[in-house]
Amino acid sequence: MRDHLSMRLSGKKRRWILSLIAACCTMHVTLCIGSPHAMAAVDGKPFPALDSIPHEEKDTTVISEYDVIRTINRKSVAAAFKNNDTLNVNHVALFPYTSLQQMVKGNIRGLYTQEPSGEPGAEQYMYIRGLSMPLLSKKDVAQVQPAVYINGVPLIGDNNLVYDIQNSDQTRLGPATNLLSVVNLDNVQDVQVYKDAAAISLFGPRGANGVINIITKNATSGQRKISVNSYFGVNLFDPVYTTNAQYENRFRRPFYQQYATTADSLSFPSYLRDSSSQGYFGNANWSDLYFQNTTQHSINASISGGSERANFRFFGDKTQANGIADNTRLDKYTGSFIVNMSPIKWLMASAMINANRMDRVRSTSMQDRFLETAYIPDLSNPLSPSKEAYGEYRDAFRKGFDKNHVNSIQGTFSLVFAFKQLRYTTRLLYDYNENLRDVFYPSTLMDGANYASNYFGNNQRTGFENVIDYAWAPSSDHHFNFEAGQSFQADLQKYSYERAYKGISDRIKVNIVESDAGKSNYLAPLYFANQLVYRFIDAEKQRLLSFYGNVKYNYRDIYRFTLTLRDDASSLVAPSKRWLFTPAVSGEWNLRNQFIMQTPMLSDWTLHASWGRVGRMYGDDRFAAGPQYKVDMGWSGNPNAYSYTGVAGLSRPYSYGWVGSDIGWSYTDILTIGTDAAFFHNRLRISADYYSKDDRNMLLPMPVVAESGYASAYMSGMHVNNRGIEAGVSGDVIRTAKFQWTPAISGAWNVNTLKALPGGVQSFVTGDRRFEVGKAVDQFWVYENTGGYSRQADIPTNPKNNEPLSFKGVAFQPGDPAWKDRNGDFIVDDNDKVMKGHSMPVYTGSFDNNFKYRNFSASFSFYFASGMNILNRKAAVRYDFVNHDGQSNLESVKDITYWQHPENMKTYPMYNPWSAVIPYRADQDLFLEDGSFVKLRTVSLGYDLAGTRWMKKVAPGISRCYVYATGNNLLTFTGYTGGDPELTYYNGYDNGYAIPIPKTYTIGLKLDL
Secondary structure (H helix, E strand, O other): OOOOOOOOOOHHHHHHHHHHHHHHHHOHHHOOOOOOOOOEEEOOEEEOOOOOOOOOOOOOOOOHHHOOOOOOOHHHHHHHOOOOEEOOHHHHOOOOOOOHHHHHOOOOOOEEEEOOOOOOOOOOEEEEOOOOOOOOOHHHHHHHOOEEEEOOEEOOOOOOHHHHHOOOOOOOOOOOOOHHHHOOHHHEEEEEEEOOHHHHOOOOHHHOOOEEEEEEOOOOOEEEEEEEEEEEEEEEOOOOOEOOHHHHHHHHHHHHHHHOOHHHHHOOOHHHOOOOOHHHHOOOOOHHHHEOOEEEEEEEEEEEEEOOOEEEEEEEEEEEEEOOEOOOEEEEEEEEEEEEEEEEOOEEEEEEEEEEEEEEEOOOOHHHHHHHHOOOOOOOOOOOOOHHHHHHHHHHHHOOEEEEEEEEEEEEEEEEEEEOOEEEEEEEEEEEEEEEEEEEEOHHHOOOOOEEEEEEEEEEEEEEEEEEEEEEOOOOOEEEEEEEEEEEEEEEEEEEEEEEEOOOOOOOOOOOOEOOOOOOOEOOHHHHOOOEEEEEEEEEEEEEEEEEEEEEEEEOOOEEEEEEEEEEEEOOOOHHHOEEEEEEEEEEEEHHHHHOOOOOOEEEEEEEEEEEEEEEOOOOOHHHHOOOOEOOOOEOOEOOOOEEOOEEOOEOOOOOOEEOOOOOOEEEEEEEEEEEEEEOOOOEEEEEEEEEEEEEEEEEEEOOOHHHOOOOEEEEEEEEEEEEEEEEEEEOOEEOOOEEEEEEEEEEEEEEEEEEOHHHOOEEEEOOEEEEOOOOOOOEEEEOEEEEOOOHHHOOEOOOOOOEOEEOOEEOOOOOEEEOOOOOOOEEOHHHOEEEOOOOOOEEEEEEEEEEEOOEEEEEEEEEEEOOEEEEHHHHHHHOHHHOOOOOOHHHOOOHHHHEOOOOOOOOOOOOOOOOOOOOOOOEHHHEEEOOEEEEEEEEEEEEHHHOHHHHHHOOOOOEEEEEEEEEEEEEEEOOOOOOOOOOOOOOEEOOOOOOOOEEEEEEEEEEO
16 A cells, blocks of 8 residues: 655645645535536636636526626637637537547647547547657556646546556556546537646646646526437448468468478478368458447437526436447446526535446457456467357357446536635535456366456545635736635545456356355355465555646737746655746737737737746656565566465565655746737638747666666656647638638647756667667667578678677578668677657648538548658567467467458568577568558538528527538558558557557437527
8 A cells, every 4th residue: 555645844834734624524525516617727827617608509698797707708718828729629529539539639739649449448648749758668658648627627547556467568457448538529618728838837737748628518597408419320340351371371381481491390380281171271251250330329418597696507428339340339428417506796606517437348359358367378279260260259258248337427616706806716626437347257268267357446536726816907008817726636546456267167257255264155275275366456645735826917918928836745756855836937929919900911910938847747656755665576477476375575676666765856848939820800810839848857767787686776867858830720711601611721740859868878778669868759779671681692791700790699691681780890789779760740730621501511621640650560470470379478369350461461571480580570670661641530511400491480499400421530541551550559569459440420410409
């Protein structure tokens, strides 16, 4: 258990914290409700619940006559930070996206979405303005994700503690469901993406990687409003090119004929020998069971109404998304409730509850199963490609179960006290999610030993905030707004995981046992004589206390300046360095208002700049604890055993790395400079921003001497810079009363550079990755392939000793690849590898077109990414069959998808696969390909029947009846030969196990009454 939470504070600060905690305790009953809009930024500051933003119902009167708050509009939200983007919610809501990552993908400049699988509910990732640190493991991916807020609630992610007990991080233990699938755009008013320091500083250290602020639709006063939205769609898969053992036999035979010895030929795999075997040499029709054209559907409804003193909104949704492969599916259920009350003129109360349930049907892939069981059986013979054999395999799964569930709830409760220009807001917030997975695999899947496991993890965040702001205008030219705030957030993340092998019977999936020796089902050798049972538990607490002040100054709408000062303390930082002071400043100059107000051609022209420092949160409390002990008593490949011969114990964390004392904050410095302009009565709009983002004092596990026993030592001092340009152009090319055409193009360029490593070293190597100062942190480290050696005479010879070129001491032979000897020492080794390519794109962007004719509307959108590379590991493994056949490791797993190949599969040189140099090793540029792509991502066509004379006559109460059809992920243009270039692992490797992203066609209805 982890509880390194003590803070060394002055008596005054300690009393302040205790008073906050006491307040939380007295109000804990209301922790599940809260203000819907409390953290949306206006002019760079949070604003409370009833700041009304116009939405589809067009009714923005929300208790405004009582002057509880100052009403704003959407334009002022966008103008607050012009270099931050807002998602076009109404347009994106037409498409059947089930996660936030899919919604923002290609729609926000400078934000890159990685969708490594088309499996519904699977984990996806977002990166704003590049990669701020090297990704040494999947655990690091969570440290570079943007913060996501829903109505002011910072969503807590799934814990990373489980990676400590995994042999591989390819799939997270537990349900591994994308927690950001809780968002439903039919319930969302705005999605704002904040990227510069002035905006991020208002959200604090959680926003160091950028902030995605989601504001749900608010309650409305006046006439009751009802909305119903629904769609139905089909998911289609592309043609699949299947193979069988005859195809594989033909592929391998040339290698055997040219290079194999007699002993090599005798070891030819048995499943490729017997051509009379219909299971392997017959029809490869397994795809009839694996791939399906499926459907998906969603229906939701909302109702809102009330008076100007009290109003409400309720929203409910049911969505089912089916995958196109392996019977995968995601079911989502959502319920959301908002209520606002103003019993007296100067008081307003607001509450919100948002609850979700997600049930996920996972793939039955062998790799996923072996990761769960931490056991890989005999892999000598792969699954048969025949429909009958694969059907038997699926039948074996039906004898067991794999249940994956996620429950989540977010809530806020706020009170706003308004007295003329003075306003005080106090609020409670809460976010909770629990993740459950129950698994049983029968003995027919496990070489005679069945398997059962249970995972339960829960993550919760509670918070208490107080904000006071005051508006002051000493004259009509000068306007000030002062704000001071405090927030306290407490996190708890924990899990319990048990797994067991060799149960008594496949019919007994759950054993109920007693600790009382007198009971018949007492846990005793009689009942568990042959079972192997393991249990893992862990928990972590975090605390974040923040104080901040913000002042804004506006001079005649010509000059605007903001200044934010913060002081944050985190329990994840060493006690002696717990507090971090960070400033942020921004300015805007409206050139049109000052110089060329009367020019009709120029509608708007502003320059803006900002700089600020934001603290970075660590993802583990170990760095605050200093030198420590840990459960680390296992063996190589499984270091997580917690007992020895039944006796529990601890050891130093040798396999996890040494953690020193007094590790301080990491932080981010962000500089942004940009301009926005509009011409011809806002018909042409242009924006451009340059940024430089420096992530400093970051931790890195550095190599240490082997005699210490530690795998590494965590040290501060890493510095990574990201710089780039974001630009966009849009215009109303045609804008008449009947027809409008608005094209838009946006793009972003980003490069990252490693500026410094801890201790002043210039480079270091970990696994198959190398990091060097002055280079990018997302580059591959590979040998340069220049061809091959067909004759002995082709192999270079060292003139000093007449020795042939060697690979780490092994002389090259005919049939070996030719790798460049860069340093000319006639020995090819790690010193000759080069850093090449990028796993992240350098260029991203989109091209959109929107058309409207009377009540008709249409659109299409292209999405592109360029400058990235993919290491085709699945091709490397296929060609390196000698070193993978029958091996008990994940790379050697031959799932059913082993029996297919891409349409445009690349052909590689024929080397000697038995060579000691391992010719088809993955770490060479032979398998490094350009991963650039352009996708026709969306097409839509719709018609609003509410505007027709017939509808106005038949149903005058309907304000909108929009019917539409869409297509999604329709075309991909790429030079990558391995398939869809988006289906890559976080490090740019294509392992070949991902379910494809489907083509989706939907029809839908949006109805407002």
